[in-house]
Amino acid sequence: MAIKTPQEYLASLNDGRVVYCDGKRVPDVTQHPILKICNEWVAMDYVMNNDPRYQDLLTDLDADGERVRFALQPQRTREDLLRLREVVKLWARATFGKPSGAKFVAKDGLNAVTVVSERIDKKYGTRYAANVAAYRRHLQQNDLAFAMGLTDVKGDRSLRPSQQKQHPDFYVHIVEERKDGIVVRGAKAHISQAPACNEILVAPCRAMREDDRDYAVAFGVPVNAPGVTLISAQPEVHEGFNLMDHPISGSVYINDAMIIFEDVFIPNERIFLKGEWEFAGQVAYMFANFHRLSAETYKAMELELLTGAAALLAEYNGIEKVSHVREKLTWLVMYTESIEVLGKAAVEHSIQEEGTDLVYPNPMIANICKYQFADNWHTATKYLQDIAGGIMVTAPSAKDFLNPETRAMVEKYLAGRDGIPTESRFRMMKLARDLTSSYEDDLTIHAEGSLEAQKMSILQLADFSRYKAAAKRAAGIVDEKSHPDYADLPAFPPKL
Numbered sequence: 062m063a064i065k066t067p068q069e070y071l072a073s074l075n076d077g078r079v080v081y082c083d084g085k086r087v088p089d090v091t092q093h094p095i096l097k098i099c100n101e102w103v104a105m106d107y108v109m110n111n112d113p114r115y116q117d118l119l120t121d122l123d124a125d126g127e128r129v130r131f132a133l134q135p136q137r138t139r140e141d142l143l144r145l146r147e148v149v150k151l152w153a154r155a156t157f158g159k160p161s162g163a164k165f166v167a168k169d170g171l172n173a174v175t176v177v178s179e180r181i182d183k184k185y186g187t188r189y190a191a192n193v194a195a196y197r198r199h200l201q202q203n204d205l206a207f208a209m210g211l212t213d214v215k216g217d218r219s220l221r222p223s224q225q226k227q228h229p230d231f232y233v234h235i236v237e238e239r240k241d242g243i244v245v246r247g248a249k250a251h252i253s254q255a256p257a258c259n260e261i262l263v264a265p266c267r268a269m270r271e272d273d274r275d276y277a278v279a280f281g282v283p284v285n286a287p288g289v290t291l292i293s294a295q296p297e298v299h300e301g302f303n304l305m306d307h308p309i310s311g312s313v314y315i316n317d318a319m320i321i322f323e324d325v326f327i328p329n330e331r332i333f334l335k336g337e338w339e340f341a342g343q344v345a346y347m348f349a350n351f352h353r354l355s356a357e358t359y360k361a362m363e364l365e366l367l368t369g370a371a372a373l374l375a376e377y378n379g380i381e382k383v384s385h386v387r388e389k390l391t392w393l394v395m396y397t398e399s400i401e402v403l404g405k406a407a408v409e410h411s412i413q414e415e416g417t418d419l420v421y422p423n424p425m426i427a428n429i430c431k432y433q434f435a436d437n438w439h440t441a442t443k444y445l446q447d448i449a450g451g452i453m454v455t456a457p458s459a460k461d462f463l464n465p466e467t468r469a470m471v472e473k474y475l476a477g478r479d480g481i482p483t484e485s486r487f488r489m490m491k492l493a494r495d496l497t498s499s500y501e502d503d504l505t506i507h508a509e510g511s512l513e514a515q516k517m518s519i520l521q522l523a524d525f526s527r528y529k530a531a532a533k534r535a536a537g538i539v540d541e542k543s544h545p546d547y548a549d550l551p552a553f554p555p556k557l
């Protein structure tokens with residue numbers, strides 16, 4: 062069964078997993094009114110995959126000629142990365158800017174452990190690359206939904222994993238080694254759609270030192286493994302909500318859950334890193350490389366949505382020709398298109414991993430793109446809120462809009478430009494409210510790594526020798542070891 066139907070996927074979630082949501086243990090996640098939102102959003106991945114219109118893009122034939130997900134194939138060429146971008150764009154456009162999560166985040170972790178396991182095997186003669194390849198086959202052959210468990214709960218941020226004071230479990234770590242595997246303890250936070258997945262790919266979120274050896278651990282584990290508990294993120298909507306009020310938050314519940322591992326057994330064949338502490342940071346860094354590409358690809362689609370909402374609200378309010386509004390719309394277009402172009406550039410300038418046939422997005426460009434997106438988001442939402450007006454947050458609820466006693470009044474007094482149905486203006490206001498929620502703000506800043514993480518990478522990768530060479534040459538400072546781009550240029554001003 063290499064391609065699952067949406068129904069098969071949904072049924073697979075009723076497997077005895079331990080999930081809590083909004084204060085209660087959930088006996089069967091497929092029947093829960095709020096978790097269902099997340100499940101159905103993830104199921105869209107299976108809906109599209111079974112649609113013949115998308116099969117050429119979304120699927121591929123594996124080495125045995127079996128049809129598998131393209132997203133789960135290793136990326137070997139720039140063209141593979143470009144195609145992956147198209148996959149993410151389709152996913153994102155189909156589900157309101159947030160790509161349905163069955164493979165979205167964790168495929169990047171799988172690519173990261175694929176690259177780094179080869180490096181570890183080369184140094185230590187381990188067999189992690191074979192384990193990763195077998196895990197990849199397992200995911201492909203069963204068409205599993207999997208989540209990426211990278212971010213630990215972390216405790217005191219100024220202390221490394223092994224230095225934590227209150228208890229040793231702020232980062233997932235090995236507590237026991239057995240002949241046939243390891244036992245792990247600790248917790249990961251914000252793990253998107255984990256309660257709606259079959260598997261969790263776990264990896265370290267930071268560089269480690271020798272003392273942190275036990276924390277340098279990566280593995281794959283089923284969501285229903287004994288000792289795994291998932292606590293759902295606070296839902297944005299409650300039972301009985303109306304989709305008209307919550308067009309995005311009522312159809313996309315990402316459920317960035319907390320995952321607690323309490324003495325969970327991981328068999329040897331599912332381990333991809335075990336104590337090789339100097340590689341922990343490489344896994345985190347490589348995940349970021351791949352994931353920034355995924356992130357900025359979907360962010361550009363999310364911006365299409367946001368800029369579209371701003372343009373429509375300007376029309377509905379009758380202000381689309383006003384100069385400050387045109388200026389804001391121009392800025393939104395530049396922002397949207399620059400994220401699209403920078404994301405594409407990260408792929409055009411992709412990097413070949415030495416000694417392998419694997420490629421990854423250009424880290425400098427990918428980091429700059431993610432930073433630009435996150436750093437400018439609040440300006441974009443400010444513009445959308447400004448154009449929408451206060452009614453965006455003070456409008457009555459859909460129930461009032463639909464109530465025969467109040468509908469005529471709401472229709473009459475909440476109308477905008479002549480010729481635009483009040484319902485369109487009302488719906489667009491609700492969309493703008495969802496797009497500018499505090500959840501969206503925080504997601505943009507922190508998901509895929511906080512702003513400082515990108516700045517650190519950018520500074521590390523910066524070619525200062527080139528920049529300095531340009532400055533020294535202009536200042537007339539002779540440098541024998543100048544950067545090659547500047548070393549052999551003709552004298553300027555010329556001596557004519």
Ligand SMILES: Cc1cc2nc3c(=O)[nH]c(=O)nc-3n(C[C@H](O)[C@H](O)[C@H](O)COP(=O)(O)OP(=O)(O)OC[C@H]3O[C@@H](n4cnc5c(N)ncnc54)[C@H](O)[C@@H]3O)c2cc1C
Pocket residue numbers: 166209210211212214215218219250251252253254317503504507508509510511512513514
């Ligand atoms: C909606 C959402 C979805 C997510 N999905 C996933 C997912 O699917 N899988 C996953 O693994 N992760 C996921 N994340 C986690 C995301 O990668 C983290 O939120 C991000 O890396 C920041 O970590 P944090 O939230 O622990 O914040 P913190 O690290 O606590 O950051 C708070 C502040 O402290 C600063 N800071 C922290 N440590 C240091 C330090 N040592 N030195 C200096 N400054 C420091 C940060 O720069 C920031 O300014 C998601 C996050 C969000 C918000």
